[in-house]
Amino acid sequence: MPEPWLPQALRADLGDHAPCDADFPARAIAHITADLEATPQAPLNLVPFTNLKGFFTGDGKGQAPHLLWDPFTGAFAQFFPATSRSKAVFDAAGGVRTNRAGEVVIQIEALFFPHCRVDGRVFAKLVDTPCKGWDTLHTWIRSWGVPDVWPMGRPTSLTRNTCPTDTWRSRGGWYAHAHVPENDHVDPGSWPAFVFRPSEPPPVGPRFEPFPGSSFFRPGRTSPVIAAMHGRLVAEDCDRYTSSTHIDVWGPGDVRSYLAWQQKLGLAGSAADGIPGRFSWDRLGVPQV
Structure with missing residues (x-):
């Protein structure tokens, strides 16, 4: 069985676990934190990773995703195991069970907002960042059976494109927050491409010292x-x-x-x-x- 907790993530378990609905296919939902509003003329500094982690373990625990991902450093914090629903999308009572409809419904918040500033450089889109850790994150989500497809198309702009209920119920894969039924968000605006693995064994890369304790x-x-x-x-x-x-x-x-x-x-x-x-x-x- 795949790992319920991403091994590279800081575990900040909120408890309050609840099962997903395995009658539906596995899916992932992509978000950005969008915690500040900046413009090209007035960029703002990126909010520290620890601040957002503190929000999701404090006042924002009712909106917490599975994972907070920092694409600038590759750091992760995880609040729910993959086997539980999380709470990062609006889920209407008696509706399509947006947080639960899937063998897994893994939700990721990328630490990012348009025109954020990091080390003096301004980033307009998530894909403009280094996207450190994306290969690790993608591999782990794929291990849970989430297919490498965007049923509503890979997001390329901050626009709303609500998924039809039949598509939501029948097709697994990756969805933007902008695609999720019952929601009104437009994020994430962009998302990195899937990391495809070659069929042949890759060449031996650099070797690293294991943690000695x-x-x-x-x-x-x-x-x-x-x-x-x-x-x-x-x-x-x-x-x-x-x-x-x-x-x-x-x-x-x-x-x-x-x-x-x-x-x-x-x-x-x-x-x-x-x-x-x-x-x-x-x-x-x-x-x-």
């Missing part, structure tokens, strides 16, 4: 793994070191630099303490030594 990172630990991590933190512009010597020894500079990496991923609180955890380590991609 948090206890590995103790003061004075000497290892080539720490030196390789040092190089990746510098490459990610998280260099908070005061010396270029003894880069293979775990020390205060590593803690400061790794904390900068955790914060770059949108982590906070106990998840941003400068000590590697599996989620942040896997995202860093430390080369195998």
